[in-house]
Amino acid sequence: MSAQTNTRPKVPEGKARFVTTTQMEANEKGFVGYKTTWEAFQTEVEYEKPKTP
Numbered sequence: 001m002s003a004q005t006n007t008r009p010k011v012p013e014g015k016a017r018f019v020t021t022t023q024m025e026a027n028e029k030g031f032v033g034y035k036t037t038w039e040a041f042q043t044e045v046e047y048e049k050p051k052t053p
Contacts, residue, residue: 008032 014021018041024033 008026011023013023018039020037020039022035022037024035026032
């Protein structure tokens with residue numbers, strides 16, 4: 001039987017409506033993580049004091 005390889009295949013960047021997932025580099029133990037970046041889908045508006053009657 002052949003031995004398992006130590007390298008992971010490069011995964012393309014995943015894109016959805018509000019999220020992007022990218023593959024990170026392997027650490028010294030060989031663990032490959034993924035970074036998730038969220039885009040804001042709500043905007044904050046500064047509060048304005050209402051006019052007094």
